[in-house]
Amino acid sequence: MDLHSYPHGEHGRFEQIFNQFLLKSLHIILDSRVPMNRPPSRGGEIRKSDRWFNLVLGDRPAAMDSLSFWNRSLMEPMVIDIILVQESSYSLSEHDSRSTLATEMPAETVIERWVVQYEHQRSMAPQIGDAFYKKTYKKSIILLRSVYSMLRLLPAYKAFRKQQSFKQNCGFEINYKICSFGSPLLRSEEESMKNYSFIPIDAQQGRLSVSVMYRKDLSDFNLDSCVSHPIEIISDYVGSPLTDPMRAFPCTSSEKGHSISFQTRGRQSAPPSPFQRPHSWSSGLQRELSSQQSQPYSASPPLYRSPYEYSSSPTEAYIQRNQNQRFTANQKAPCDEILSPPFSSSPSPSPPTKSVIPFHNRRHPETAPMSIPHPMIARSPRYLSPNLSDPNRNSLPPLSPRNTKYDSSSHESPSGIRSIRRLDSTRTGEMSNTPTNAGPKLSRDSKEDSGRFSSLLSSSSSPRVGLSRTSSRLSFQDDFGDCDCPFIVDDVDPPDNQTSSNLGARNCSEVSSLAPSTMKKSQDAAVGALVHMLKTAPPLRQESCYYNTQSSKTEFEGEVGAASEFFKPRKASDAFEELKVYRQMKDLLLSKSSAHLVSKEKTEF
């Protein structure tokens, strides 16, 4: 019977009461026995956890956050050992020739053992009904009050107050251990301890009981010596960060300093923070007793492992989840209905689901980084031709199904990527392998193209990831209809938005200079810039003669409409023809300029 999911109905309510009882009792015991550094309480603010059993205790110790109570079985008791750690010096045996120095070993003594458990009794008829669980809850309140009072009357409370007052100057330390079973004690220890059992509370099909075994007398431990501890000079004083802030204080040296000072002063214990204190339920923080000799009292070693698992504040989250919709008491009713536990309406809490990665999260895609060719459009028209031999070709995602309908022969690269490769390649001879597969033509609306590019650029190893990301991404995919874009990541803005802001009205000469600058940016930004360039670039036809003009800024913009021609599939023959055209244009221009010069000279003369 696990507590991680409360069943509905009476049993669920009782389990919730029992679970909260465990937490509350643990909170009370730790607050009364182990000095912990906790953040200051929030004044008069009453937390939801405080309303359980009507006992306001304030913030819980940090150690409680790591206890996964929902993994516990209802039958397993919670055993809390309060351990007094004290230095006990002894000298090494005479046979040891290495050293005769006195070695101080920490002595741990269990001075209290609290056991909170649910004693299941099968023979007992199950008690059900609202009245019953409210009565159980009321009795639980009284029981916890008794535990609270008892903790202040037992001898260990005096030790706790001393350690709280003197902190490091005490000759002892109080530690705790939480298990589901009690480690056997020595006979001598048992004889010196006394047992007290609180009257159990009748529960649903059993009894809820609390008992304590405590040491009657702590005078043997000489706890009063902490005040009269002699003051000794620390010869290896490291210094204070306040006096010498520029000096580095490495951990090892500080520990050494503590250890040495420990030996000279007899005892010094740094109060471990709740996060540094190893607990028996923390599997990764166990330390053996032998290790303590080198690092005395940096942390107390747990003696046993506990089935409790480490987790990051799930308990509090669990409780807060439960109490978000707690049962509101009707205070008008002059009866026990006033005293109702703050149940949650959803008795089966579930761990918090993972939050969806927001669309604006600009994380790098999870695929291997791919090199983006330089968008060197202005150098030569040949750059506009795709280069299938581009080594980066295979790193790019394949065509989406919708885009492959133009060319079923090739599935290697979309036209969009081909367009990119045109910018990078000078080997127009390889145009023979120009795939006839055409991606979405630019004759289509720009939205589709941007969507296509976004589908290509935002590649991801996880298929259909984009479907779950954001609504804006979904809108892109909706435009594709049945387009399957498996490599969408959510960290790329639509190229329209991205590249328009980057490029705008830049000339081709600036494009070439822009290319290396864009490469310095993230891959995504560069790709977006490329996309925009390609979209706004004039076609390779007659209108593309504007490429070679000096002021091509405005022409770029003017050619946006003609950019749709840019992504038409081309062959080598087409490229040769274009080359011829450009040569003709060049000759023409040269001839014109020369003619102009000649005419000018004539007029001057």
Added chain:
Amino acid sequence: MNCEVCQLKELDVEHFEIREVLRFSCNQKGLWCQAVCNLMKLIAGILHTILFHRALGLVRPKDIDLELFEITYVQCGDVELERKIDEKIDQFLDRVEKHPNKKNQICLSFYEVKNKQPTWFTNKVERLYWEQWYINLNVAQHQKGHSGKSTSSKIVVDPEAEERTVRRAALEASLRDVLFQIIRFVNEKKDHIPPIPNLEGVSFPYEITISRFCIWNGNVQEDAPNRASYDAQLTSE
């Protein structure tokens, strides 16, 4: 409904006669003040401990230290309750001074209010007591053997100090036993607690009465005998 009665273990406390206070030296006046304060705190500790277990509404517990005895008890944190208890303790001290060397009793009772139909003669509401606590105090007058030498600059306090220390240790042990007794009783008896009418402060109506007349073994007596009552069963551990 049963009325559960708990006779707490008798406590032997010392008190100075107020008539003698004026003749005390400064040091002895200080001791007297301390004795009075300690007595007040002792009684307050017992009452607050009982009421902490009967204030079932939302409370923020407050730890109070009795420095003299090294005992910590718990209060509800209700200011109104503290004021009422202080008033009652003052009344008790007045009575003790008027009737020295007597056994005194403070009774803390919890009751239910039952509205009785008013008649021509009475308009009282009936109270049904469901729990009563008797705090038994044997206030002994301080034996001041050096009253004639109060003007002397030297005050022989060593034997008195030792005696005081012994009495204090015994009183501390008795007080601790009384607090344990309270915890035991509130745990043993839970079924008689009626429905809670109020969640604020002490959940149940209560009254604190001070009387020279004791209720011992169910009988009203002027002076409590020098033996334990049958009601108070302090089990030996």
